[in-house]
Amino acid sequence: MAELPEFYFRVKENGAAVYRVDTENRQRRIEMTEIAMVNVKNDKIKPHGSHVLTPDELKVIDDWKTERQTTLAARELDDIDRAIDHLNLTTQWAQSRATDDALEEVTDRLLLAMHDLRSVLVRKKADRLMKG
Numbered sequence: 786m787a788e789l790p791e792f793y794f795r796v797k798e799n800g801a802a803v804y805r806v807d808t809e810n811r812q813r814r815i816e817m818t819e820i821a822m823v824n825v826k827n828d829k830i831k832p833h834g835s836h837v838l839t840p841d842e843l844k845v846i847d848d849w850k851t852e853r854q855t856t857l858a859a860r861e862l863d864d865i866d867r868a869i870d871h872l873n874l875t876t877q878w879a880q881s882r883a884t885d886d887a888l889e890e891v892t893d894r895l896l897l898a899m900h901d902l903r904s905v906l907v908r909k910k911a912d913r914l915m916k917g
Contacts, residue, residue: 800824825853
């Protein structure tokens with residue numbers, strides 16, 4: 786049987802609850818004791834209750850936080866690539882398969898979303914050009 790990790794991170798929307806995993810007890814049961822909350826958005830680590838985090842625990846948590854932030858950033862870019870694919874598929878749908886009723890249902894929302902996106906992208910590009 787593989788060794789269990791010393792720490793378990795229960796992922797939440799903005800970070801994770803951190804647990805210390807213990808199997809060295811009389812019943813050989815897995816016990817998990819919450820030791821901290823970590824927030825990857827504001828970069829904070831908060832001990833749970835009266836627990837005082839050791840330097841080793843802080844290092845493990847900080848390493849996890851850094852890895853998680855890297856993973857989330859990569860996923861965000863992947864989501865954007867998927868959004869581009871969806872826009873292309875939506876264009877193809879509108880051109881070749883959409884009924885008048887279906888287009889009537891989505892056109893205004895799509896136009897507003899695309900206008901909003903275009904406005905932001907043009908403004909951000911202009912800002913980058915002004916800096917460069």
